[in-house]
Structures are given as C-alpha cells and as structure tokens.
Amino acid sequence: MATLKEVETKIGAVKKTKQITKAMNMVATSKLRGAQQKMDAFRPYAFKFAEVLGSLAEKAGEEASPLLIPREEVKKIHVILCTSDRGLCAGFNAHLISMAQKFAKEKSEQNIEVVFTNFGKKGRNWCRKSGFPILNEHLGIVGAKFGFSIATVAGQRAVDGFLDEEYDEVYIVSSEFVSMARQTPVMQQLLPIQPIELPEEETTEEEKPYLAEHICEPSTNELLGDMLPRHVYVQLYSALLETSTSEHAARMTAMDNATKACDDMVDALTLAYNKARQAGITADLMDIVGGAEALKG
C-alpha cells in the first residue's frame, strides 16, 4: 500500500494537471468563439458566390473552363490534408489522417500516384512517416488567425498544378463542424470542379433561373473562367475555417473530459489517502493502548 506522502504528492500532481486542462479548455472555448464568428462572417460571401456561380454554370457549357473537364486517365492525384498543428484534441487528427490514409491506399492500389499538401503539423508528420511526397506544407494556420489570402495562394497553386497537368485530380480532406460535440472528417473533390449545385437554403423555385436575363460582361464563359478558380479558393477557405473550428471544439471536449477525469482521480486518491491516514491512526492508537496495557501490568 502506498505511503501517505506518496498519495499526497500524487493528489497534488493530479490537481495541477487539472488546472492545466481547465485552462486549455477555456482557451479552446474562447478560440472556438472567434473561429465561429469567422465562419459566420464568411457565410454571406459564400452564399452569394454559390448563387451567382450556380446560375452561371447552368448557362455555360463544360468547355467554358479546363477546370471543369475530367481527365480521361488519372495518373496522379493531389490531396490537400487539413489537420491541426497541435495535439490534445482527442481523436480529431487521427480521424482525419485515417481517412486520408484509406483513400491514399485505395488509390495506390490502382497505381495512381498520390501527393499531399498539408495544412497542419500532424498531417505533415504522418505524411513524412508514411513516405508520401509532400508538395507544400502550411503550418501555423489551422486553429490560428488566417485570412482569405492563404486560401488564395494555396488554391492558386493547386489550380496551376492541375492546369500544368502535374496531377489530374485534387481532393481535400478536412473536418466538418457539425456541432460542438461532433466533427466529422469529410473528403471533397476540388478539381476538376464537380457540377455545381445551387445552395439549398433560400432558393425557391421561381427564383432559380434569375440570372437568365443578366447581361454579362465580359461573356458568360469568360466570367465563369474567372470565377471557377475563385470557387476553389472559397471551398478551400471554407474547409480551413471548418477544420479550425472543429479543432477547437474537439479540444474543448477533450479537455472537458480530462478535467472530469482529474476530478474522479482526485476523489479516488483522496479516499485512498484518508484510508491510509485512518490506518495509520489506528495503528498508532493500538501502539499506545498496547504500551499502556504493558505499563499497567
């Protein structure tokens, strides 16, 4: 049985750990709020963008931009993997990585080469370890403050590489922020651009073909050619925002659980401590009583 001193030290240590997890929980909470605000700020832009793009795409044909045309033979694909830089957020990164891994394995079996661009250190480290080539890495972005320009730069690279036929498809693996308690990894195809669907909310039937009588300047196809790369940036930015928000939410939950676990541990240890203390007192009493009896006799 542990001595009193040992148990006491252990209780102290667990309490310290609890302070840390609690602080991390609060930091994650406040960062989560910031990230959510950013997501809200982005929504009007994304919505309007999707609306305009959707109706443009309806009018224009596939030939409007090479970004729309699927390649006949896919030899090499490019996966953009968004993970966090730091751990302590439960299975968050593991889920994302396992999705990427499964996908990469599947493709490799079909003799398709897979290259990665990494947002976040965790994914990067995994890529290094498993020997996948890394095209680019962006650290210190997910979970931190970043602007739309990051998505523009990275998106531009992805588009350029696609147009130069460096790779034939581009996918993005990121986390979707479903709710505070649920973040699910999702994979989307960025390039070639999938047929664009109109956003579901707020589009009533009669509103749909509203762009039909628009005058476009320059022509519809040129306009579309200008907007499609932006569409990639918008998707990328949105994925980064969602991943950041998810990371904070995941960390918040993980730290909340850790704090609770600390509480349980302190309780159990305190019980053990009291038992040990009581045993000590009882032993002492027995000694005294024994001694007194001996003197009497």
Next chain:
Amino acid sequence: MAGNIRLEVVTPEASVVSEDAQIVVAPGTLGEFGVLIGHTPFLTTLKLGTIRYKAADGVEKCVFISSGFAEALPDKVTVLAESAERRRDIDIERVKEALKRAQERLASKKPDINYERARAALARALHRIKLVGTRG
C-alpha cells in the same frame, strides 16, 4: 431621382458596406460603370480600384476593392471582393510598409520571388495611397 439602391460590399472576412445609395460607380474590367435604381440585371468582374457611391444623405463615399465581381439588380448592387476597405479604415502606415516591401521585392531581382504577386501588392498599395489622398 426615383429612389435609392442598396449597396452591399462583401468580402470573405466581413461585410464591409451595407447601405442605401443614390448612385454607385464601380470599376468593371471592361470599364467603369454607374448603377442607379432600376438597373437591368448585370454581372461583371471588377478590377482593382475604387467603388464610389453617394449615400442616401448625399455624402460621397469611397471603398477600395481588390479584384472581385459585382452583380447589379434593379434594387440592389452586390459586390463580392477579395478584400475591401472603406477609405477611413485604410491604415496608411501599413500600406506604406506594404508598398516598401513590394518595391524591395521587385528591386531585389531574386529568381525565387513571385513577380506577379509582388506587382499586384504594389498596385494595391499605390491605389490605397491614392485613395487616401483624395478628398471627400
């Protein structure tokens, strides 16, 4: 004049302007265009420049935008820009720094710099400075 038209300037990071205007003048890629209420539906790309508009109370205001696009409807103009700033929000010190950085980068003649990006940054900075210098 028949009335006011709604102007919305939205960037991925924030909604910059949302107010009624008597007239909006924006820099389209094929030339500057003005929009009054009752404009025919119109969609165009925008280049780097300034959106000028006369607010409902007659005050003229300016918004700097880097590239984007605009949609005009009879009662509303929506501008989606990659970045946008009202004139009074432009931080001149920061712009000057950006200008210096861009100039240095262009002058350095190193092979690894992205000329297009540096030139774009230079153009943005110059335009912002020009805008701050104007009156009104």
